[in-house]
Amino acid sequence: MHDIKHVSKGLMPHGMSACAGCGLELLIRKVMDVLGEDTIIIIPPGCAASFSGYGKETSIKIPGYQGNLENTAASAVGVRAALNAKGNTHTTVVGFAGDGGTVDIGIQALSGAMERRDKILYICYDNEAYMNTGIQASSSTPYMASTTTTPAGKPTGRKDLMQIAIAHDIPYAATASIYNLTDLKKKVQKAKDTDGPSLLHVHTPCPTGWRYAPAKTVEIARAAVQTGCWVLYEYENGEVTINYKPKELAPLEDYIKLQGRLRG
Amino acid sequence: MAYKMLDGNGAAVEAIKMAKVQVVSAYPITPQSTIAEKLSELVASGELKAEYVRVESEHTALSVATAAQLAGVRAATATASQGLALMHEVVGMTSGCRVPIVMPVVNRGLAAPWTLWADHGDSMAERDMGWMQFFCQNVQEVYDLTVMAYRVAEDENVLTPAMVCLDGFFLSHSMQKIDIPEQKLVDEFIGPYVAKNSYLDTEDPMFICNLTGSDEFTEMRYQQKTAFDNSIEVIEKVQKEFEEKFGRKLDIVEGYKTEDADVVLVALGSMCGTAKYVVNKLREQGKKVGLAKVTVFRPFPFKQLEDILSEKKVIGVFDRSAGLGGQGGPLWSETCAALKKCDSDIRHFVGGLGGRDVTIVTIEKIFNELLEIKEGKRETHTEWIDVKENAMDIRQVEKNA
Numbered sequence: 001m002h003d004i005k006h007v008s009k010g011l012m013p014h015g016m017s018a019c020a021g022c023g024l025e026l027l028i029r030k031v032m033d034v035l036g037e038d039t040i041i042i043i044p045p046g047c048a049a050s051f052s053g054y055g056k057e058t059s060i061k062i063p064g065y066q067g068n069l070e071n072t073a074a075s076a077v078g079v080r081a082a083l084n085a086k087g088n089t090h091t092t093v094v095g096f097a098g099d100g101g102t103v104d105i106g107i108q109a110l111s112g113a114m115e116r117r118d119k120i121l122y123i124c125y126d127n128e129a130y131m132n133t134g135i136q137a138s139s140s141t142p143y144m145a146s147t148t149t150t151p152a153g154k155p156t157g158r159k160d161l162m163q164i165a166i167a168h169d170i171p172y173a174a175t176a177s178i179y180n181l182t183d184l185k186k187k188v189q190k191a192k193d194t195d196g197p198s199l200l201h202v203h204t205p206c207p208t209g210w211r212y213a214p215a216k217t218v219e220i221a222r223a224a225v226q227t228g229c230w231v232l233y234e235y236e237n238g239e240v241t242i243n244y245k246p247k248e249l250a251p252l253e254d255y256i257k258l259q260g261r262l263r264g
Numbered sequence: 265m266a267y268k269m270l271d272g273n274g275a276a277v278e279a280i281k282m283a284k285v286q287v288v289s290a291y292p293i294t295p296q297s298t299i300a301e302k303l304s305e306l307v308a309s310g311e312l313k314a315e316y317v318r319v320e321s322e323h324t325a326l327s328v329a330t331a332a333q334l335a336g337v338r339a340a341t342a343t344a345s346q347g348l349a350l351m352h353e354v355v356g357m358t359s360g361c362r363v364p365i366v367m368p369v370v371n372r373g374l375a376a377p378w379t380l381w382a383d384h385g386d387s388m389a390e391r392d393m394g395w396m397q398f399f400c401q402n403v404q405e406v407y408d409l410t411v412m413a414y415r416v417a418e419d420e421n422v423l424t425p426a427m428v429c430l431d432g433f434f435l436s437h438s439m440q441k442i443d444i445p446e447q448k449l450v451d452e453f454i455g456p457y458v459a460k461n462s463y464l465d466t467e468d469p470m471f472i473c474n475l476t477g478s479d480e481f482t483e484m485r486y487q488q489k490t491a492f493d494n495s496i497e498v499i500e501k502v503q504k505e506f507e508e509k510f511g512r513k514l515d516i517v518e519g520y521k522t523e524d525a526d527v528v529l530v531a532l533g534s535m536c537g538t539a540k541y542v543v544n545k546l547r548e549q550g551k552k553v554g555l556a557k558v559t560v561f562r563p564f565p566f567k568q569l570e571d572i573l574s575e576k577k578v579i580g581v582f583d584r585s586a587g588l589g590g591q592g593g594p595l596w597s598e599t600c601a602a603l604k605k606c607d608s609d610i611r612h613f614v615g616g617l618g619g620r621d622v623t624i625v626t627i628e629k630i631f632n633e634l635l636e637i638k639e640g641k642r643e644t645h646t647e648w649i650d651v652k653e654n655a656m657d658i659r660q661v662e663k664n665a
Contacts, residue, residue, distance in 0.1 A: 074323070
């Protein structure tokens with residue numbers, strides 16, 4: 001029943017309909033490399049929906065379902081429950097949603113899944129605004145960032161997803177960044193192997209929304225960590241581990257000055 | 265076969281249990297709560313071998329059930345009123361992905377103002393969302409129509425979810441003696457669940473519900489429309505099998521003493537029991553009245569109604585929902601459309617809202633008005649049949665003189 005148009009090595013094709021320099025594209029490739037074929041993915045409408053595909057075409061070689069914007073965690077829980085009922089405990093069920101679909105409209109379903117200890121892997125790719133609908137601010141948009149709904153800069157700080165996950169005391173939660181793929185892949189594997197809900201909050205810079213040259217995505221992701229604007233850490237069985245501590249934090253300007261959204 | 269004393273919610277649970285659902289996700293809401301409770305008891309005791317997901321909202325309840333069924337098992341949820349309204353967005357996902365879930369809806373009016381009690385406003389708000397809707401007259405029908413719904417919904421020519429609608433409290437909390445067949449017969453009738461067309465299976469991967477362009481959207485809606493066209497025939501076939509197996513006759517529309525009736529009332533749900541009593545009572549007085557009980561509201565049985573009503577000169581239609589802003593309520597509008605070729609005077613009645621009992625007196629009043637219209641003794645009718653005279657005075661802020 002399948003018509004394979006392009007043969008690629010991994011579970012994602014060579015060409016996909018993401019913006020040039022998209023941090024999210026790098027993330028989904030690496031996530032799929034770790035999770036493998038025995039995985040079912042839930043993707044809500046948003047930037048990642050470009051991987052779901054259009055019409056009869058899809059970019060993903062594993063089974064997937066595009067639910068509503070706010071029910072990624074709930075849909076993943078439903079698939080997990082069905083697999084459990086069938087005695088299948090080996091297949092990984094992953095929810096893959098953006099910051100808007102996670103910290104705003106999807107927070108309730110995610111909170112429910114975390115509180116119930118449902119065994120799903122939830123990955124939030126954070127490009128710090130509603131990029132797919134045209135760069136509107138989300139509650140993950142940082143302080144003073146300009147978006148199409150905060151043209152003069154966002155007057156409030158960002159919602160802290162990791163602290164929300166930690167408040168639910170889930171077995172494994174971690175931040176990651178697309179500039180450090182070794183760290184990222186290690187965390188995806190840990191999250192996959194966790195018995196219970198696991199959450200990854202991954203920083204995925206967005207050239208279109210942050211207004212920088214597409215070639216600079218990895219450089220900006222690195223700068224976010226070097227300046228302390230994005231901290232790599234894990235919460236595992238009740239303990240927090242900082243994964244990377246720069247000897248000295250780089251000046252904030254190193255991160256800010258590269259981005260049009262943070263210039264006055 | 266065994267007789268049991270059950271209320272409507274208990275009968276719904278019994279049918280869900282005997283359909284051997286493997287995933288249950290339910291959120292409590294009055295008057296549905298005992299369905300969520302009893303299903304959790306059955307799972308906890310091991311009587312029902314299923315995963316129970318104690319969800320945090322109705323939106324999640326239907327999301328979990330829909331995704332679970334896409335992953336290949338029969339899943340159950342149930343709701344009422346505000347819960348159904350919260351589900352609305354997912355209601356369209358379930359039907360559009362052609363996931364044949366069967367869901368009891370315990371009918372209760374929608375806020376504002378707050379009400380806990382029966383009317384059909386909740387189901388009617390979802391009537392064009394691609395689900396079949398079956399309305400129950402009594403507790404036995406709650407069981408029977410739920411069992412029937414699995415067969416119809418899962419038929420490969422239908423693949424359309426179904427709401428089994430039961431009036432809050434009047435049915436959900438009313439104890440009646442009902443006939444429960446043996447599990448073996450139900451197994452034979454419903455069979456194991458097999459996901460068709462759309463499924464999440466790592467052995468045969470597909471991506472479900474991605475963005476669809478205008479080159480295909482119309483065609484996918486047309487497939488749903490065709491499923492509804494097919495469903496009437498499937499319902500007839502399944503009802504015939506049901507009667508052969510369980511000995512009870514189910515109808516799409518039941519014509520109760522309509523054949524020689526001068527006037528006929530069209531109605532949905534529990535009020536049909538009262539209406540039948542009134543028909544018998546008035547017939548003892550020599551008044552030829554009849555009832556058309558619409559069991560299947562979606563797909564709307566326009567042909568069946570036309571067969572029963574086409575020769576009737578005066579017809580009343582009772583909507584247990586307000587139909588705000590329309591010329592009449594949804595049952596009236598659909599009945600008018602079904603009878604568009606006929607020369608019938610079709611009168612619209614609204615009543616029984618927010619739990620107001622549809623009494624013998626109310627239905628007698630309707631029949632008597634219809635008879636007077638038929639005999640040329642009156643022209644107008646009382647559209648809001650049970651509204652109080654002081655309707656415009658209540659809850660009004662007093663203005664300074």
